[in-house]
Amino acid sequence: MGDSNTSNADLVVPLWLDGKEIETGQTFDVVSPTTAETCHWAAAATEENAEAAIQSCRRAFSTWSQAKPTTRRDIFLRAASHFERRKAELWDILHLETGVDRRFFEATFAGAVDMCKDIAGRVSYMNGKAPIIDDAGSSALVFRVPYGVVIGIAPWNAPLVLGLRACLQPLACGNTVVLKGSELSPRIFWAIASIFQESGLPPGCLNTIYHRPGADAIRITNCLITSPHVRKINFTGSTAVGSAIASLAGKHLKPVVMELGGKASAIICNDADVEQAAKQCVLGAFLNSGQICMSTERILVHKSVAAGFQAEFSAVTGAIFPNHGQPLYLATKAAVQRNYRLVDDALTKGAQSILASPNNARGNNTSVRPVALASVSQEMEIYATESFGPSVSIIEYEEDADAISIANDTECGLTAAVFTKNLQRGLRIAKLLETGAVHINSMTPHDESALPHGGVKKSGWGRFNTEEGLNEWFQTKSVTWKD
Numbered sequence: 001m002g003d004s005n006t007s008n009a010d011l012v013v014p015l016w017l018d019g020k021e022i023e024t025g026q027t028f029d030v031v032s033p034t035t036a037e038t039c040h041w042a043a044a045a046t047e048e049n050a051e052a053a054i055q056s057c058r059r060a061f062s063t064w065s066q067a068k069p070t071t072r073r074d075i076f077l078r079a080a081s082h083f084e085r086r087k088a089e090l091w092d093i094l095h096l097e098t099g100v101d102r103r104f105f106e107a108t109f110a111g112a113v114d115m116c117k118d119i120a121g122r123v124s125y126m127n128g129k130a131p132i133i134d135d136a137g138s139s140a141l142v143f144r145v146p147y148g149v150v151i152g153i154a155p156w157n158a159p160l161v162l163g164l165r166a167c168l169q170p171l172a173c174g175n176t177v178v179l180k181g182s183e184l185s186p187r188i189f190w191a192i193a194s195i196f197q198e199s200g201l202p203p204g205c206l207n208t209i210y211h212r213p214g215a216d217a218i219r220i221t222n223c224l225i226t227s228p229h230v231r232k233i234n235f236t237g238s239t240a241v242g243s244a245i246a247s248l249a250g251k252h253l254k255p256v257v258m259e260l261g262g263k264a265s266a267i268i269c270n271d272a273d274v275e276q277a278a279k280q281c282v283l284g285a286f287l288n289s290g291q292i293c294m295s296t297e298r299i300l301v302h303k304s305v306a307a308g309f310q311a312e313f314s315a316v317t318g319a320i321f322p323n324h325g326q327p328l329y330l331a332t333k334a335a336v337q338r339n340y341r342l343v344d345d346a347l348t349k350g351a352q353s354i355l356a357s358p359n360n361a362r363g364n365n366t367s368v369r370p371v372a373l374a375s376v377s378q379e380m381e382i383y384a385t386e387s388f389g390p391s392v393s394i395i396e397y398e399e400d401a402d403a404i405s406i407a408n409d410t411e412c413g414l415t416a417a418v419f420t421k422n423l424q425r426g427l428r429i430a431k432l433l434e435t436g437a438v439h440i441n442s443m444t445p446h447d448e449s450a451l452p453h454g455g456v457k458k459s460g461w462g463r464f465n466t467e468e469g470l471n472e473w474f475q476t477k478s479v480t481w482k483d
Helices: 047-064 071-083 087-098 101-123 159-172 188-200 215-226 239-251 274-290 303-320 333-348 400-408 421-432 465-471
Strands: 016-019 021-022 027-030 037-043 139-147 149-153 175-179 206-209 228-237 256-259 264-268 296-302 362-364 372-373 391-397 417-420 437-440 476-481
Touching: 016 047, 016 188, 027 087, 027 400, 037 071, 047 175, 047 206, 047 215, 071 087, 071 159, 071 188, 087 101, 087 159, 087 188, 101 159, 101 274, 101 303, 101 465, 149 159, 159 188, 159 228, 159 465, 175 215, 175 476, 188 206, 215 228, 215 239, 228 239, 239 256, 256 264, 264 274, 264 400, 274 296, 274 303, 274 391, 274 417, 296 303, 296 400, 303 372, 303 391, 333 372, 333 391, 391 400, 391 417, 400 421, 417 421, 421 437
Parallel strands: 149 175, 149 228, 175 206, 228 256, 264 296, 264 417, 296 391, 372 391, 417 437
Antiparallel strands: 016 021, 016 206, 027 037, 139 476
């Protein structure tokens, strides 16, 4: 396909299979949210393609699992370099397929490059250990061995960094990967595999799959997970789909690593820097149109500073996301309608919009304006339901314990934020929040290579990044012998 970076409705995005670009004879259209029109086509995988990808990974595993750490390191460093060289192309693809703005692209692109470098630096130190055991006259080694063929399922909302994460960490540990990308953004998954091929990754170590939406999603996913040659799965996406994948994997006794949905709360204490808190909450709620699993969905503000915070929040929103400026694109018409429905339900039950009237908040079929609702209560659907869009709720509280209780009143637990000038207070609150991460005086979206990332409750289990993330892709094997 080459590395053309222009929109072309006649372009067909191929699969990567065994180091080759494959067209399947079936295609589906990819619609850009920025134009609401088909921007290109993509090869639609069949169950036979999925099985071929697994078998290709299976053949490649025997050699890749034995590759020297320096070989893997050098491939990952070259990949970082190629990502940087192809930055303009990746921006064009991402903006076309997902409507991402430049701010979010720059952040996730930097994260992708850093991930390659971070993993490259860890490869040589992923060794086993030699513990001292009780049996006198005996010795032991604990080997760390890869699983084999694994499946990485990545979403559309941050497909570059999340698609890379789904395959890079398993590859670093000697596994081979079938990367199943979202049908909303197949070309970026093609680009990830293309960069690894260019960097010298042996054929078959990374194969890509994308399919038509609808029934094909179930058939292809079932084929991948139930294959006797697949050993483990990682998935990033919605809680509902994650539940279905976990159920199927559990039926076949296969482990999974999952990062699922969130309902992140930001707590604004009465001693917070209101100006800083407002800016971070605006970015946390509306960055990438709110289409981040870590997006700020609820702002819990102390009653004594609520009026000042709301005024500052409105002013900052108007400065960063002008009501009459560039609209905030959502990936699908269904996502737009979901946000309208949640907002309308809240307004009919007594919520108040502090940014715009409902009519002014509406964009078109693929875009919306930022919405912030005050006086949100438990009987409103938006209180508990993830909007996954630029819609945030503001709830007042009186005591820290109340804020903690409201923040924990959700089935999800991915991230949270606390704004206070008292670090001890912030740490005390952070320890009581039921989330995988808490960010003090910063926005709820935060993910970097130096920190383990994942959730609790229905936000998933397992961790990505750092040693905790790499450990997910090794099994241990204990070996003892008599001296």
